[in-house]
Amino acid sequence: MFAGEVQNNKLHLIGKLTASLIHEIRNPLSAIKLNLDLIKMEDSLSSDVLESVDDCLSATNRIEYMIDNLLSFARVVTNGCEHFCLNKITLNAIDLLAVKANKYGIYIETQFEKNIVHIYADKNKLLQILLNLITNAIESYENNVKGKIVIKTILSEENETQKIHWIIQDNGVGISESNQSRIFEDFYTSKENGTGLGLSVCKMLADEQGAEIDFESKLGYGTTFKVTFDVNKMRKLYEATHISY
Numbered sequence: 001m002f003a004g005e006v007q008n009n010k011l012h013l014i015g016k017l018t019a020s021l022i023h024e025i026r027n028p029l030s031a032i033k034l035n036l037d038l039i040k041m042e043d044s045l046s047s048d049v050l051e052s053v054d055d056c057l058s059a060t061n062r063i064e065y066m067i068d069n070l071l072s073f074a075r076v077v078t079n080g081c082e083h084f085c086l087n088k089i090t091l092n093a094i095d096l097l098a099v100k101a102n103k104y105g106i107y108i109e110t111q112f113e114k115n116i117v118h119i120y121a122d123k124n125k126l127l128q129i130l131l132n133l134i135t136n137a138i139e140s141y142e143n144n145v146k147g148k149i150v151i152k153t154i155l156s157e158e159n160e161t162q163k164i165h166w167i168i169q170d171n172g173v174g175i176s177e178s179n180q181s182r183i184f185e186d187f188y189t190s191k192e193n194g195t196g197l198g199l200s201v202c203k204m205l206a207d208e209q210g211a212e213i214d215f216e217s218k219l220g221y222g223t224t225f226k227v228t229f230d231v232n233k234m235r236k237l238y239e240a241t242h243i244s245y
């Protein structure tokens, strides 16, 4: 199952990558089509040229058809909401990343809220969010620094609104103020082998679950990411999908 989750995470990344790529292909493609249509309207075209233009048009239509199909294939379609324990999937994520953390010499500590029993959301998607955030936290430590990552779950109540916070805290390199506004952008990466899609996937998945992601960071001191779930919102989502007449 664990290997499956990692694979799922990669599929999300590929999906996101494909979707961005397709988006980038669409614009020049419609410019090509538009110009071909304009050329076709010329009166003075020989039948040979007209035939070539028609060939080009049907080829662009074929590309459009293929990318549309690819887009619907790449789109994330799962919607498997269920009740589950946030603390438990945190442990699953830590298990999955144990080898990587070990390799970097990182110790992962948990501080769990005991009162959080279950939340209602898509377990796989939340697991993917956490895998990306912990991976970033691990990678935030420079070589051979023996670091620690703290993962907390906290339940808070303000104005009768219950919120659950998932906190991932590292003391790694931190993010400079000028880069802080860029980290959720597609393809923004400061890493040699990064794709720069991890956080934008997290944001997309959190939006789908009605959760919010924010962070605080100080260059040279570390970074804290926080994922916040509104319990009332989740309850409404649950009721909306479980109405019995």
Ligand SMILES: Nc1ncnc2c1ncn2[C@@H]1O[C@H](COP(=O)(O)OP(=O)(O)OP(=O)(O)O)[C@@H](O)[C@H]1O
Residues within 6 Å of the ligand: 132, 136, 137, 140, 170, 172, 173, 174, 175, 183, 184, 188, 189, 190, 191, 193, 194, 195, 196, 197, 198, 199, 200, 223
């Ligand atoms: N915990 C963190 N500490 C320091 N920098 C971070 C942290 N999390 C994210 N960043 C910065 O944000 C950038 C974008 O992160 P993101 O996860 O989107 O991409 P990535 O990690 O570079 O590549 P990948 O697609 O493999 O995840 C990172 O390259 C890094 O500069």
Ligand SMILES: [Mg+2]
Residues within 6 Å of the ligand: 132, 135, 136, 198, 199
């Ligand atoms: Mg990342």
